[in-house]
Amino acid sequence: MRTLKYAILGLINREAMTGYDLSKVFNKDLVNFWYANHSQIYPELKKLTAEGLITYEIVLQGEKLEKKLYSITDIGQQDLFAWLATIDPLEPTPKDIFRLKAFFMESLPAQTILDHFESQLSQRLEKVAKLENTMSTQACNLKKSSKISPEFCDYLVLKGAIMREKTYISWLKECIAEIGESS
Amino acid sequence: MRTLKYAILGLINREAMTGYDLSKVFNKDLVNFWYANHSQIYPELKKLTAEGLITYEIVLQGEKLEKKLYSITDIGQQDLFAWLATIDPLEPTPKDIFRLKAFFMESLPAQTILDHFESQLSQRLEKVAKLENTMSTQACNLKKSSKISPEFCDYLVLKGAIMREKTYISWLKECIAEIGESS
DNA sequence: TATAAACATGTATATATTGACATGTATATA
DNA sequence: TATATACATGTCAATATATACATGTTTATA
Structure with missing residues (x-):
């Protein structure tokens, strides 16, 4: 269902972020209902970029360290809003x-x-x-x-x-x- | 963590069962904390059999229909009890x-x-x-x-x-x- | 007796997720 | 200035899960 996709779009829609930032937010603010490792986040960012839903600009941290600051595109925002507006059937009970x-x-x-x-x-x-x-x-x-x-x-x-x-x-x-x- | 393994061992330990039975139990009695599709159950049964944790006997349903009735072995029961006795750290909060x-x-x-x-x-x-x-x-x-x-x-x-x-x-x-x- | 529903067992493909491997920079502090 | 911690980005392999494909039997009921 590509939920990670929308979790990322939702966060980037709030504010431009790097993959590292996303990783921190997932494991702090969202940890009570969603989370992901960086090994899942970076490939997904690549995919979303290829799909035209997000773009990035390279920002320098210090002298050499390049970080990718992602922002949402118009198409990305439309996709996100369409997902947000959809009412879903109940999920299966979470495993425990x-x-x-x-x-x-x-x-x-x-x-x-x-x-x-x-x-x-x-x-x-x-x-x-x-x-x-x-x-x-x-x-x-x-x-x-x-x-x-x-x-x-x-x-x-x-x-x-x-x-x-x-x-x-x-x-x-x-x-x-x-x-x-x-x- | 092979949780499905132990879910299956736990059920078969209560009572000998077929894969079909397991599927029904997962999607009825256990559905409030665990579940699995039959496409996950049958391969796992095969694996557990190969590992010597369960065995099966073939039972005829009617004239031709063969079903495999699985029971737990001594090794399987030891493995199950060891898992049951282990106290785990808190799981991550379930996704929602x-x-x-x-x-x-x-x-x-x-x-x-x-x-x-x-x-x-x-x-x-x-x-x-x-x-x-x-x-x-x-x-x-x-x-x-x-x-x-x-x-x-x-x-x-x-x-x-x-x-x-x-x-x-x-x-x-x-x-x-x-x-x-x-x- | 035709037919639908339940019984019964598998495989294949795609996706999701985890944990380990791999590398390098910047910053705070001892 | 050495060192630890945080910043930063990726890949790889293994496992887990979902959905669809695939096949055949038995039983209840219309």
Whole structure:
């Protein structure tokens, strides 16, 4: 479905960027719903350039270091907007290795099962703490923008990520409680 | 990471199955956290057989139709249990095309944005209704098994799936409300 | 008894993704 | 000024996944 294509177009549409910049954004701002390695990004940039959806100019960093600053073309923008406007059917539920393991865990000793859930719980607690920290640091710039803006979208998806993590945590706690009762 | 391998081993460990059976189970019981097409399953079964982790016997269905009934070997079970016992670091957050689109949506007219969220909301409401129906139909067999059992695991992951969907729905509703305020 | 739906098993091709390999520059700091 | 870290761009090989192609049997039902 070329989702990476649109993720890149969407970012470059916001602001001209290098492949390196894209890589950073994917693994920071977008990491809660999309990500990609640089080994995927650079070939895709090449492809999008060949397709005429983006162009680049070479910018010098220091004396010698050349970086490619990509911007979106008119065709690229049309393509992006057409994709954005399309309403999709529901995606398949995301895969989740922990849930898969949990599904089969019954063959393990009760204490090992609890260890799994406790480990997952502490990792998720740490993660949600980081997300909430981001939210409180950025909340001023984000929510107060009372019009629909990039910052407003940042805020909405960050809120969604926090809600998702908190629910995962609630589930883990309920599982731990029920396993305690059952064993 | 060969997750499909362990998904298959886990299922065959519960009960001997054909590739066709596995395909059905993936797209019914496991669909809320794992799935695979038959075009992935059959080659993997071949590979696992070659690796000595499973074996099959040919069973006749009617007069001519041969099906392969797979069972797990001792080595397969050891491999499965070793995987089950391993505690993993947190997986990267699952990708989500709708959230990605939402992140870039700000360039669209407010009404189109709302249409996206409303469509997603009604699709998710339908989905959670189905999940809750499954839960109420199967709840008797599931929860009442007061010991840790396959049915108990089924119950736990189904509950998790319902919680996840409900949170997605809450997020969508909050987004719709906030977009209403902002536009 | 014709027919559709479900059962049953594969392969082929294209795309997506990961992790390793490979190279070199610029900048901050010890 | 040595050194580590971040900046910057690529390729390659292996794995994973999706979609289409391909074939044949059995069972329920109209």
